[in-house]
Amino acid sequence: MQKEGSEVNTPEKSLETISRQEVEDFLYKEGYLLDEWQLDEWLSLFTPDAQYMVPTNDLPEADPENDLVYIDHDFDRMKAWTVRLKNSMAHREYPWSHTVHMVSNVRLLGVEDGRLIVTAPFLVWRFRYKDSEYFAGHYRYALKLVDGELKIRSKRVRMDMPSLRPRGAISIIL
Amino acid sequence: MITERALNIKDLINDKPEEGLFAYNRLAMTSPEILELEKQKIFQKCWLYLGHESEVTKPGDFVRRDIAGEPLFFVRSRQTGKINVFYNTCTHRGATICRQDTGTVRTLQCFYHSWTFNTDGELVGVPDEEGYGAWDRKKWGLKSPRVENYRGFLFVNFNPDAEDLITYLAGAREYLDYVVDGPEAVAELFGIPEGGLELLRGTHSYAIKANWKLLAENSIDGYHVGPVHETYMQYLRNAGVQTGGGVQGGEGKDLGNGHGVMQSVAPWGRPIAQWIPTFGEAAKPDIERMHDYLLQKFGEERGHTISQLSRNLLVFPNLVINDIMGITVRTFHPLAPDYMEVTQKELAPKGERGDLRAMRLDSYLSFLGPGGFASPDDTEAMEACQQGFQAKQVEWTNMSRGLHHHPPKYTDEHHIRAFWRGWYRRMTAEE
Numbered sequence: 001m002q003k004e005g006s007e008v009n010t011p012e013k014s015l016e017t018i019s020r021q022e023v024e025d026f027l028y029k030e031g032y033l034l035d036e037w038q039l040d041e042w043l044s045l046f047t048p049d050a051q052y053m054v055p056t057n058d059l060p061e062a063d064p065e066n067d068l069v070y071i072d073h074d075f076d077r078m079k080a081w082t083v084r085l086k087n088s089m090a091h092r093e094y095p096w097s098h099t100v101h102m103v104s105n106v107r108l109l110g111v112e113d114g115r116l117i118v119t120a121p122f123l124v125w126r127f128r129y130k131d132s133e134y135f136a137g138h139y140r141y142a143l144k145l146v147d148g149e150l151k152i153r154s155k156r157v158r159m160d161m162p163s164l165r166p167r168g169a170i171s172i173i174l
Numbered sequence: 175m176i177t178e179r180a181l182n183i184k185d186l187i188n189d190k191p192e193e194g195l196f197a198y199n200r201l202a203m204t205s206p207e208i209l210e211l212e213k214q215k216i217f218q219k220c221w222l223y224l225g226h227e228s229e230v231t232k233p234g235d236f237v238r239r240d241i242a243g244e245p246l247f248f249v250r251s252r253q254t255g256k257i258n259v260f261y262n263t264c265t266h267r268g269a270t271i272c273r274q275d276t277g278t279v280r281t282l283q284c285f286y287h288s289w290t291f292n293t294d295g296e297l298v299g300v301p302d303e304e305g306y307g308a309w310d311r312k313k314w315g316l317k318s319p320r321v322e323n324y325r326g327f328l329f330v331n332f333n334p335d336a337e338d339l340i341t342y343l344a345g346a347r348e349y350l351d352y353v354v355d356g357p358e359a360v361a362e363l364f365g366i367p368e369g370g371l372e373l374l375r376g377t378h379s380y381a382i383k384a385n386w387k388l389l390a391e392n393s394i395d396g397y398h399v400g401p402v403h404e405t406y407m408q409y410l411r412n413a414g415v416q417t418g419g420g421v422q423g424g425e426g427k428d429l430g431n432g433h434g435v436m437q438s439v440a441p442w443g444r445p446i447a448q449w450i451p452t453f454g455e456a457a458k459p460d461i462e463r464m465h466d467y468l469l470q471k472f473g474e475e476r477g478h479t480i481s482q483l484s485r486n487l488l489v490f491p492n493l494v495i496n497d498i499m500g501i502t503v504r505t506f507h508p509l510a511p512d513y514m515e516v517t518q519k520e521l522a523p524k525g526e527r528g529d530l531r532a533m534r535l536d537s538y539l540s541f542l543g544p545g546g547f548a549s550p551d552d553t554e555a556m557e558a559c560q561q562g563f564q565a566k567q568v569e570w571t572n573m574s575r576g577l578h579h580h581p582p583k584y585t586d587e588h589h590i591r592a593f594w595r596g597w598y599r600r601m602t603a604e605e
């Protein structure tokens with residue numbers, strides 16, 4: 001299928017043909033938005049049926065319907081999360097931390113059910129007052145194309161530290 | 175001013191109810207000497223929560239856990255089916271023999287020299303045993319602390335002379351019963367044969383850079399809920415929940431022996447059994463059935479307590495069971511005056527139907543745990559207190575709220591004073 005007009009020679013973008021570089025640019029953008037606390041723009045990267053999940057350190061394969069995890073948000077809860085983090089009464093994050101979201105070794109694992117599966121190790125640093133801490137692990141994304149733009153259908157954040165200690169919370173968005 | 179050099183425990187608490195004053199000296203929160211004394215007089219003397227029997231369902235299942243800095247593990251015996259608790263150290267040279275957090279074993283073999291123990295702790299294998307001549311191998315089995323089980327909750331005690339667990343629990347026993355009775359009754363209602371509670375898989379293991387007693391306080395502090403958890407209340411309101419003025423009325427109780435509880439009707443929902451809109455319309459009829467069944471089975475008053483009241487129970491010194499929008503089992507151990515390790519899990523009815531289980535988990539996570547909409551702000555509050563304690567000229571913490579209230583309210587500090595009075599009694603006890 002081809003579009004009309006000036007794009008007549010451009011093949012329709014598809015998950016099958018998308019390049020790693022395009023996916024990397026997308027993930028870098030997500031990290032940038034989080035570091036800049038542009039939470040509404042970050043939320044707009046997700047589809048309305050999106051899921052965001054962080055399993056516990058001791059059960060990375062957790063099923064949030066049956067097992068205790070740290071975070072298991074649908075889109076509405078993610079939205080409530082951004083509302084909370086913008087509130088000065090979210091004491092753990094007021095004032096906001098400085099964060100550095102780093103993502104690398106991006107791998108495109110193929111398309112399943114119209115979703116491009118992407119994995120990438122991450123390292124997120126958080127600095128605030130006397131706290132200087134990192135979160136390290138692996139992201140697993142399921143990405144979709146919506147109107148030609150990449151969107152996140154699901155994001156699973158597997159941490160690789162044996163526990164959250166010495167950290168006290170996951171108060172930032174990983 | 176009390177300095178660390180001339181520290182006397184008796185000077186650390188200013189308990190003068192007739193003057194409307196209860197205060198403690200903040201050295202209790204910052205002094206390494208106090209922590210050393212706490213280890214001797216509290217953590218080596220009290221019944222300490224170890225785990226829950228549902229964590230080891232099959233013969234040979236084990237869980238490794240450090241309690242008060244002591245390496246332990248518990249295992250379900252392949253011979254008797256009973257739960258054994260052992261110090262996690264080989265009787266030969268001392269290496270830890272249980273080297274994973276969970277799993278299932280036939281026997282336990284120390285990797286250092288291959289001494290092998292069965293799940294009753296008996297030494298059953300020693301390579302080249304002739305090297306020990308005519309010894310009595312039976313004397314070299316694994317060693318155990320005292321252990322008792324109350325309705326599935328396993329406690330250990332390192333003091334051979336300690337009172338029995340039921341006596342120790344005092345008034346806290348009644349509140350543990352409320353936590354267990356509801357799910358057991360609901361299992362009858364839904365026809366689940368092996369009813370009761372189980373600890374779910376997945377552990378919230380985090381740390382707080384604060385004295386361990388701050389978490390004992392915070393876990394049963396109703397006064398902070400409004401200011402600290404405003405964003406959680408806002409989340410509930412935005413989701414269509416009527417939060418009214420937050421937690422209203424309620425009561426705080428001294429349960430004896432340092433235990434305390436606060437209990438009240440609260441604006442959040444309870445999977446057993448108080449429905450709110452975030453639980454979804456589909457769950458409403460079942461939650462109402464549970465509520466009606468509990469009132470029918472236990473009568474108006476007890477049924478109401480079990481189904482409608484949220485309770486935060488502190489079992490001295492370091493077990494917290496929050497029976498609120500989910501059921502937490504939270505335990506915490508100090509590693510330094512300003513640092514504790516927290517381990518928190520979730521209790522749920524065994525055999526719970528999938529949709530109700532998912533709803534319960536979602537309800538729990540909305541508030542609780544390091545990624546919830548509330549607990550991170552508690553952590554912030556405790557760490558802020560610990561930072562404030564560094565102002566050494568400001569010696570006293572005011573814990574007097576509601577001294578003149580009879581009965582004390584949920585938002586009073588009566589039940590927190592119960593903890594501190596239990597602390598004081600143990601810290602000043604003669605050997």
